[in-house]
Amino acid sequence: MSLHIDSPHAPLEPLHLPQIQHKKIDLFLKREDQSHPFISGNKWRKLKYHLLAARQQNKNLLVTFGGAYSNHLLATAAAGAKYQFATHGFVRGEEVSNHMLKLCLLFGMKLQFVSRTAYLQKEDLFQNYFGSNQHAFYIPEGGSGNLGEQGVSEILDEADMQHFDAIIASVGTGGTLKGLLQGVQKHQLNTRVHGIVVLKGAETMNQEYVAYAAESYCLHHQFHGGGYAKTNEELYTFQHKFASQTGIILDPVYEAKMMFGLISLIEQDYFAPGTRICALHNGGLLGVLSR
Numbered sequence: 611m612s613l614h615i616d617s618p619h620a621p622l623e624p625l626h627l628p629q630i631q632h633k634k635i636d637l638f639l640k641r642e643d644q645s646h647p648f649i650s651g652n653k654w655r656k657l658k659y660h661l662l663a664a665r666q667q668n669k670n671l672l673v674t675f676g677g678a679y680s681n682h683l684l685a686t687a688a689a690g691a692k693y694q695f696a697t698h699g700f701v702r703g704e705e706v707s708n709h710m711l712k713l714c715l716l717f718g719m720k721l722q723f724v725s726r727t728a729y730l731q732k733e734d735l736f737q738n739y740f741g742s743n744q745h746a747f748y749i750p751e752g753g754s755g756n757l758g759e760q761g762v763s764e765i766l767d768e769a770d771m772q773h774f775d776a777i778i779a780s781v782g783t784g785g786t787l788k789g790l791l792q793g794v795q796k797h798q799l800n801t802r803v804h805g806i807v808v809l810k811g812a813e814t815m816n817q818e819y820v821a822y823a824a825e826s827y828c829l830h831h832q833f834h835g836g837g838y839a840k841t842n843e844e845l846y847t848f849q850h851k852f853a854s855q856t857g858i859i860l861d862p863v864y865e866a867k868m869m870f871g872l873i874s875l876i877e878q879d880y881f882a883p884g885t886r887i888c889a890l891h892n893g894g895l896l897g898v899l900s901r
Contacts, residue, residue, distance in 0.1 A: 618645030651893025656753030762789025833871030
């Protein structure tokens with residue numbers, strides 16, 4: 611049976627924030643969070659070609675990895691149910707129960723908790739438990755890799771995304787940023803891609819982008835808020851203020867840090883007046899309930 615996956619519905623929304631209005635910046639938010647309640651944001655795009663490859667190879671079991679509050683695990687579980695795949699998730703750390711994992715189970719995903727040490731060797735885990743299963747398909751953590759990047763690159767196929775001077779995205783594994791850069795290259799755009807890195811001490815990540823022209827991207831490492839999944843009162847205050855100003859909720863792990871970093875850069879006159887900027891809202895809203 612062939613598989614067709616529609617492009618996600620992710621409208622562009624102008625943002626008019628009083629604190630930066632005098633900066634004369636044209637700011638838009640790409641509402642990837644509206645694509646699906648559970649396969650939302652960049653997860654839809656990252657999973658697309660993994661699912662297509664699995665169906666083409668006659669695989670019917672998706673095997674992947676994530677932490678106890680992983681948006682990727684939930685997105686894979688929901689996508690598996692939607693497109694008739696069984697799903698198995700290796701969960702990092704001690705066995706716990708929370709709303710994210712309960713939703714995974716509701717969508718039919720089998721969860722297997724593994725030690726943090728074992729989790730580091732993901733390919734070994736797959737081979738040990740599914741190496742002899744010809745129906746199992748390996749999806750990297752976060753849906754990253756070439757297939758995930760291919761899906762993200764399609765954001766730039768949309769005509770209304772080809773007229774920005776800058777595109778901003780949060781950066782964890784880096785797959786979204788690479789996909790955006792591939793889309794910019796494909797369409798020969800002058801857009802510069804900016805990544806707000808949510809990991810502390812990840813400056814070595816810059817080495818992963820040496821294949822791209824230096825002027826085509828910039829990684830910003832000063833807005834991690836203390837490290838991955840860590841936050842502080844300043845970020846919480848910003849998150850609440852942004853929601854009250856716009857009616858848009860940002861999760862504290864990725865998107866609040868991305869928008870906080872972007873607004874800070876605008877306030878510091880990093881971008882020239884008249885710059886057209888698009889920020890990607892990549893979902894993750896269910897994670898707000900855990901904070």
